Amino acid sequence: MAFQALADPSRRAMVDRLAQGPATVSELAKPLAMSLPGVMQHLAVLEASGIVISEKVGRTRTCRIEAKALSQAERWIAERRALWERRLDRLGQFLDETKDD
Amino acid sequence: MTKRSTTHATFVIERDYAHAPAKVFAAYADPKKKARWFGGPDEWESAHSMDFRVGGKETSTGGPPGGVVHKMSGEYWDIVENERIVMSYEMHLGETRISVSLGTTEIRPSANGATLVYTEQGIYLDGYDDAAAREHGAGELLNQLEAFLNAEA
Numbered sequence: 001m002a003f004q005a006l007a008d009p010s011r012r013a014m015v016d017r018l019a020q021g022p023a024t025v026s027e028l029a030k031p032l033a034m035s036l037p038g039v040m041q042h043l044a045v046l047e048a049s050g051i052v053i054s055e056k057v058g059r060t061r062t063c064r065i066e067a068k069a070l071s072q073a074e075r076w077i078a079e080r081r082a083l084w085e086r087r088l089d090r091l092g093q094f095l096d097e098t099k100d101d
Numbered sequence: 102m103t104k105r106s107t108t109h110a111t112f113v114i115e116r117d118y119a120h121a122p123a124k125v126f127a128a129y130a131d132p133k134k135k136a137r138w139f140g141g142p143d144e145w146e147s148a149h150s151m152d153f154r155v156g157g158k159e160t161s162t163g164g165p166p167g168g169v170v171h172k173m174s175g176e177y178w179d180i181v182e183n184e185r186i187v188m189s190y191e192m193h194l195g196e197t198r199i200s201v202s203l204g205t206t207e208i209r210p211s212a213n214g215a216t217l218v219y220t221e222q223g224i225y226l227d228g229y230d231d232a233a234a235r236e237h238g239a240g241e242l243l244n245q246l247e248a249f250l251n252a253e254a
Contacts, residue, residue: 076200
């Protein structure tokens, strides 16, 4: 479930941001070229996986990582997988940017 | 006292690229090309070296500015041009060995260009829990101080 939740680049970006500390939904949306409803959909997947929890105070929804959802070893493996997902995304970008030899 | 633990895990990642297998393979084989996509996040300070042949070594060292150093060091075991790369590598977080992995990269022609499958079989060692605890240690200390001050109030 956690692996699946982290298989998407936008969700990984959101988790990366939350790894630095709690953030509001609009703060999560800012660096992503995405509408607020789109961000809410990704957030729902992350919440269903138990990785992220959110809380609404007044009109603001604040999100944070739920560290207890994963054991440290599981977290590490999820991070390792996310690292390789990012690398292979960058490899794709690199291939697209360079001409054939 | 270190609590010993070993966790075995395998993950598989598949990607389709609209480029020929030879071009994908070259992005692994040429150190200048590999450095363009292989490192950590952009803001990390990092160094990379590799000797792309069977028995050759690869190292990558980096980390957030002022943060814990992540060090990868590996060896190539099998290379089939344009098709397959098998390597093993260990990871250190600071001084602690946190994992030893076998990584297999397979490249196949596809209708679109190439399909790449990366399989990692790893053993994650107790050191990770130790190292992670060290990273969180400073924050934990402040939390305890805060709890202590709150209890005093």
